[in-house]
Amino acid sequence: MNKISRHPLSSLGYQFIDPKYLPEGADEYYLRNKQNRTKTLFRNLSASELEQLVRNHNQADNWNNILVSDAFNPDLVKNCKFFGLIRIGKLEPFFLEYHNLRMPVGLYNSTIISCDIGDNVVIDNVNYLSHYILGDEVVLVNVNEMSTTSHAKFGNGIVKEGESEDVRIWLELCNENGGRKVAPFSGMLPGDAWMWSRYRTDERFQSKLLSFTQNEFDVKRGYYGKVGDRCIIKNTLIIKDVWIGSDAYIKGANKLKNLTIHSTADASTQVGEGCELVNGIVSEGCTLFYGVKAVRFLMAAQSQLKYGARLINSYLGSNATISCCEVLNSLIFPSHEQHHNNSFLCAALVQGQSNMAAGATVGSNHNSRGADGEIIAGRGFWPGLCVSLKHNSRLATFTIVAKGDYPAELDIPIPFSLLSNDVTHDELIVMPAYWFQYNLYALSRNAWKYKARDKRIEKFQRLEFDFLAPDSMVEVLNSITVLEELCGKAFFAKHPTGQEESNQSIKQKGKKLLSSKDPLVKELDIFATGWENSKRKIRLIKVAEAYTLFKQLIQYYPVYCLSEYYSKVDLSNESFLKELTSKLPAPDMWINVGGQLVPKLCMDQLIADVKEGEINSWNDLHDRYIKLGNEYEEAKTKHAFAIAFADQGIETSDFDKSQLFEMLEASKSFRQAMSEKIYSSRKKDYDNPFRNMVYANEEERDLVLGALEDNGFIQTEKEESQKFIQQINDFQNSLNI
Template sequence: MNKISRHPLSTLGYKFIDPKYLPEGADEYYLRNKQNRTKTVFRNLNASEIEQLVRNQNQADDWNKIFVSDAFNPELVKNCKFFGLVRIGKLEPFFLEYHNLRMPVGLYNSHIISCDIGDNVIIDNVNYLSHYIIGDEVVLVNINEMSTTSHAKFGNGIVKEGESEEVRIWLELCNENGGRKVAPFSGMLPGDAWMWSRHRTDTLFQSKLLEFTQNEFDVKRGYYGKVGNRCIIKNTLIIKDVWFGSDAYIKGANKLKNLTIHSTANASTQIGESCELVNGIVSEGCTIFYGVKAVRFLMAAQSQLKYGARLINSYLGSNATISCCEVLNSLIFPSHEQHHNNSFLCAALIQGQSNMAAGATVGSNHNSRGADGEIIAGRGFWPGLCVSLKHNSRLATFTIVAKGDYPAELDIPLPFSLISNDVTHDELVVMPAYWFQYNMYALSRNAWKYKARDKRIEKFQRLEFDFLAPDSMVEVLQSIPLMEELCGRAYFNKYPTEQEQSIQSIKQKGKELLSSKAPVVRELDVFASGWENSKRKIRVIKIIEAYTQFKQLIQYYPVYCLTEYYSQADLKDEKFLQDITQNLPAPDKWINLGGQLVPKQSMDQLIADVKEGVINSWKELHDRYKVFGNAYEEAKTKHAFAIAFSDNGINPVEFNMVQFQQMLEDSKIFRQSMSENIYTSRKKDYDNPFRNMVYADEKERDAVLGALEDNGFIQTEKKETETFIQQIDQLLMDL
């Protein structure tokens, strides 16, 4: 039976805050007055104004509780019912227009309970408007219900006074069993979500982060909902406990409940038809349209949900787009693309710059006895058409997975790899360095594209979009001895000796064969182990090409960093070179902190500072992110040299100008080859007869696709390569 209670009509609009939660000497409006920062001076209605309001079919439980500004015009208030304390700003006789919606300023045909209303607002046919503070030039039209409760949390994972811990909202990220849950909060960055979802055994650290969130907001009851200046909300059914920033545009939504919707004049958020959003945070600049369903979620700045997408118990990073499909229990770093109705993502940590094709199912937990599996994919994850992956799986940076139903869990350590499921031979096939050999165009263009599309207004975290970065290059460095061992084992399997080989001798043989590009390597069957949870073979192909590419990449990387970050520096200055190449960190692991790359040592120090009370709030923690960002260019460059020295066995103290000159010369060759590969990998599409057959001739093809020579990215890349080579030539002349 529905429990319906009866109260005197005279109390409607009053006692918003239970008296037991009111501070001594405070009335129920004390928080409302704190929230409303208007400078408008309000006054009581005069007798003629009340007479005019009554003539216009308006009603009030007490006209003395209606306060207005001096510029109030009673002619612009018609057929409204007022209860409780209502304050109304100026109303002037003109109309507002937005996207061809033209309506006169004023309050019409609405039921208004205890609200503050700004200047020149339009409220028309709002059946129930309760406990909101409404900004200037706001348009509210055709809304069934718009109300705020005294215990509203606006999507934040906090507990108000008098509430039990059970009501706290959690996001159950990365794992369906809730073991990595985090409490969302307004302003939560992807780095915050990642850090909180990890380190689960460090109870002090976990408790500190929850404490930061709880302390971020006032837990007193009685805060009103707010609608920022110039918001447009029309044709919407239910709005409950929602805080709107300025300039938001809401049209045709079904239900918005327990939300903070950030929006600004420079980054307006828009929510469209048939959307239902419950228990979430929407950051500035987001767009949500056409039947989206989102529950227990957080959308970072400039992200999009469209065309029936479902986002549940998940964090969607900035500059990301999800259309049509379903995403559950996932933590997604910035610049993720997922556009297809039949793709599914569940219980995953996707570390950015990712793209999921149609039919991709990254979410099969049914190979476990419980729904507790996880997938971790490094930056640049790209599952192709109809890919099905099993939990648990772990994939290195810039892994592309070819079409197929992968029967077992994967653990792929080699970056830039193409993973294939060879059903005919019942083998898993891994091609490392695939991108550099076959699709440099896509690899380079994506880095450029993601950087260009970063529309964040406040860049608290310095996001890395380049494929040449500490996370990927550490994996490249670690791949070198791994490939040497695989090659050495393959050789001795084909040509066994009487004497048993040590690991060191196996690696040495592999290094010898790969470094010399020995023809015998192409005759070897190179197999890995432990990369798939099955008994079938794991074949590694194109290993000479990958080894050569990775070795060249390691030598090019520090020169690239120098030209990228120190283009104005005097590189012939030996002191500068010493500063960059001395006292280097170990070529150690870096942490992908929500798209921002941070040395593990710095990350460990941050955690220690949180636990020891050096960092005491999310603001202070975000300030540390900025410190990391300011130090990134130098740290990345030093790390690049550390990787190069480690691979070549160079003692940094002994590094000299001769070696530096050789590194510069090699970098020119490698950069030129990269540029040529970018062009040729795109040119293949123009030379393919099966792609050309749908066009009458080359002119029509170029009219539809654009001429290859006019490709803006290729032109930019060619110019940048020419500039790079000229810069290196000039430097070599000066040395």
């Protein structure tokens, strides 16, 4: 039975805050007055204004509680019912126009309960408007219900006074069993969500993060909902406990409940037709339209949900797009693309710059006894058409997965790899360094594209978009050893000596074969173990080519960092070179903290500072992100030299100008080769007869696709390559060798 209570009509619009939660000496409007920062001076209605309002078929429970500004025009208020304290700003005889919607300023055909209304607002056919503060030039048209409760939390994972812990909203990220849940809050960055979802055994750290969120907001009851200046809300059914920033545009939504919708004049947020959003945070510059369903979610700045997408118990990073498909229990770092209705993502940590194709099922969670699996995919994760991956799986940076059903869990440690199924021979095929051999155009273009599309207004986290970065290059360094060992094992398997070889001799043999580019390597069957939870073989192909490329990348990487971050430096300056290469950090792991790369030592220090109270709020933590971002360029460059020295066995004290000169010389030829591969990998599409057969001739093809020589990215890339080579020439000249 529905429990319906009856109250005197005279109490409608009053007693918003239960008296037991009112501070001594405060009335029910004390928080409302704190929220409303208008400088307008309000007064009671004049006798003539009251007479005009009644003549216009308006009603009020108490006309003395209708307060207005000096520029109030009663002719612009018709057919409205007022309850409680109402404050109305300036009303002038104009109409407001937005996207061909033209509405006269004023209040018409609406029921308004205890609200503050800004200057020149349009309220027309709002059936129920309760406990809201509206900014200037707000337009509310055809809204069924818009109300705020006294315990509204606006999507934040907090508990108000008098509430029990079980009402707190959690996002159950990365794992369906809730073991990595985090409490969302307005302004939560992807690094915050990642950090909180990890380090679960550190109870003190976890407790501190929860206290940060709880202390971020006032737990008093009685805050009103707010709608910022110049917001347009039309043809919407239910808005309940929603805080809306300025310049937002909401049209045709079904239900918006317990939300913060950030929006600014520079980064407007839009919510469109058929959307149903519950228990979430929408950051500035986001768009959601055409049947989106989102529950227990957070969208970072400049992200999109559209065309029936479902986002549940998930965090979507900035500059990301999810269209049509379903995403559950996932933590997604910035620059993620997922566009297809039959694409499914569940219980995953996707670390950014990712793209999921149609039919991809990342997270078949029914290969265990419970819904408790996880997938961790490094930056640049690309599952292809109809890929099916199993929990648990872990994939290195820039892994691309070819079409197919992968029957068992994967743990792929080598970056830039192509995974594919050889169904005929029942083998998993791994091609290391695939991108550099066959599709350098896509790899390079995406790094350029992600950087260009970063539209965040507030860049607290310094996001890394380059494929050459500390996380991927540490994996490259480790992969060299892996390839040497696997090659050595393959050699002795084919040419047994009759005695068991030591690990060192195996590695040395593989290194000798690969370093000398011995053609014998191509005759070896090179297999890995432990990369797939199955009995089938894991075959590595193009190993010699990958090894050579990885070695070249490591030598090129520090020069690339120098060219990026120290373009004006005089390398003949002995003190600079010594300072740059002395006291180098060990080439240790860097951690992807929500798209920002952080040395593990710095991450450990950050955690210690949180536990010890040196970092005592989310704002303090965000300041640390900024500090680490400011130090990133130098730290990245030093780390690049540390990787190169470790690979080549160079002692810092032995490094001199002549070795730097050789490194610079090698980088020029490698950069030129990269530029040529970028061009040739795209040119293959233009030379492919199967791609050309749908066009009458090359002229038509170029009109439809654009001519290869007119490709903007290729032109930019050629210019950048020439600029790099000239820069390195200048570096070499400054060395005086």
